[in-house]
Amino acid sequence: MTTEQRAEIICNTTGPWDSKTLGGSWKRGIVNPDLEEERKNLSFDTDELQKFFYTEPMFNFIKEMNELCAKHPELYEGLLHKYELTREEIFDLHWKRIHRLMELKPEIFLGHDYKKFWYIWSNYFADVAHPVAQHQLMFCACIDFLGSEEQKAEWFEPARRMNMVGCYAQTELGHGSFVPGIETTATLDMKTDEFIIHTPHVKAAKYWPGQMAMGTHAILFARVIVDENDYGVWPFMVQLRSLEDHMPLPGIEIGDVGAKLGFNMIDNGYGIFTHVRIPRTNLLSRFV
Numbered sequence: 001m002t003t004e005q006r007a008e009i010i011c012n013t014t015g016p017w018d019s020k021t022l023g024g025s026w027k028r029g030i031v032n033p034d035l036e037e038e039r040k041n042l043s044f045d046t047d048e049l050q051k052f053f054y055t056e057p058m059f060n061f062i063k064e065m066n067e068l069c070a071k072h073p074e075l076y077e078g079l080l081h082k083y084e085l086t087r088e089e090i091f092d093l094h095w096k097r098i099h100r101l102m103e104l105k106p107e108i109f110l111g112h113d114y115k116k117f118w119y120i121w122s123n124y125f126a127d128v129a130h131p132v133a134q135h136q137l138m139f140c141a142c143i144d145f146l147g148s149e150e151q152k153a154e155w156f157e158p159a160r161r162m163n164m165v166g167c168y169a170q171t172e173l174g175h176g177s178f179v180p181g182i183e184t185t186a187t188l189d190m191k192t193d194e195f196i197i198h199t200p201h202v203k204a205a206k207y208w209p210g211q212m213a214m215g216t217h218a219i220l221f222a223r224v225i226v227d228e229n230d231y232g233v234w235p236f237m238v239q240l241r242s243l244e245d246h247m248p249l250p251g252i253e254i255g256d257v258g259a260k261l262g263f264n265m266i267d268n269g270y271g272i273f274t275h276v277r278i279p280r281t282n283l284l285s286r287f288v
């Protein structure tokens with residue numbers, strides 16, 4: 001490549017240093033000719049390598065997603081300025097992208113293929129994570145894998161359609177890796193056929209779950225107490241917010257843990273429960 005050609009590429013791809021023109025060669029669809037030349041000389045078929053690496057069905061899915069993004073730049077273009085956005089703007093951007101993807105490809109959201117979800121979220125939603133990663137990959141998966149057939153019939157599709165958005169609420173301030181030490185209680189009231197979810201002290205506050213600050217539901221892990229006997233830690237479906245006005249339900253205090261070093265498009269939250277009653281049938285019961 002001549003010096004003039006190189007200079008032209010640099011001018012075309014970088015431009016003046018202001019936020020509107022950042023994005024460089026990717027934004028303008030320019031590929032460095034040296035790179036293009038090298039790619040022509042490859043001694044192997046890149047499609048075959050991808051099929052080997054991802055498997056053929058995944059390879060086809062990736063191709064489909066790439067074509068979709070090429071046709072619909074609104075799925076990715078806001079990302080060019082992600083480091084210049086406020087936290088609220090980041091949430092807004094990612095929610096709009098997810099909403100658009102749902103409009104364009106609703107079938108992806110309804111399936112049970114968690115590998116595809118992982119691929120979409122990590123490759124198309126960038127930053128490794130996005131505002132409903134835990135909802136799709138943990139909350140929906142818990143219903144799918146831990147729920148009884150009746151529970152799946154009731155919750156799986158509304159969850160997949162995001163009519164309910166949920167978190168996976170296991171970690172507590174005092175108990176992360178040590179899951180058997182979880183202290184949130186679920187005490188059975190036999191008279192009303194309900195469990196009472198309660199945070200006995202601040203160390204038992206749920207802390208960290210993604211989607212706990214803004215979500216409507218939680219798969220919440222708590223110790224089952226029946227007649228003062230402790231039956232260990234089990235998962236429960238707990239509604240956090242009203243589906244009418246999105247306010248937290250009585251007895252539930254939830255919020256965001258605040259800005260973090262990364263993952264700021266995720267609402268990692270905290271939750272404190274004061275004698276919150278849920279139906280007994282909200283214990284996820286595939287393995288009961």
Ligand SMILES: Cc1cc2nc3c(=O)[nH]c(=O)nc-3n(C[C@H](O)[C@H](O)[C@H](O)COP(=O)(O)OP(=O)(O)OC[C@H]3O[C@@H](n4cnc5c(N)ncnc54)[C@H](O)[C@@H]3O)c2cc1C
Nearest residue numbers: 134168169170171174175176177178207208209210263268
């Ligand atoms: C960004 C982010 C998102 C998260 N999202 C969720 C979520 O959606 N839902 C949720 O429930 N939780 C979530 N968590 C919490 C996460 O699952 C916990 O942080 C994790 O389980 C570790 O718990 P801990 O932070 O209390 O650390 P600890 O359990 O206190 O561990 C601290 C250190 O001690 C070590 N350690 C612990 N136990 C042992 C042992 N027995 N032997 C040797 N070493 C040990 C650990 O390896 C670690 O280095 C999230 C955390 C982060 C940072």
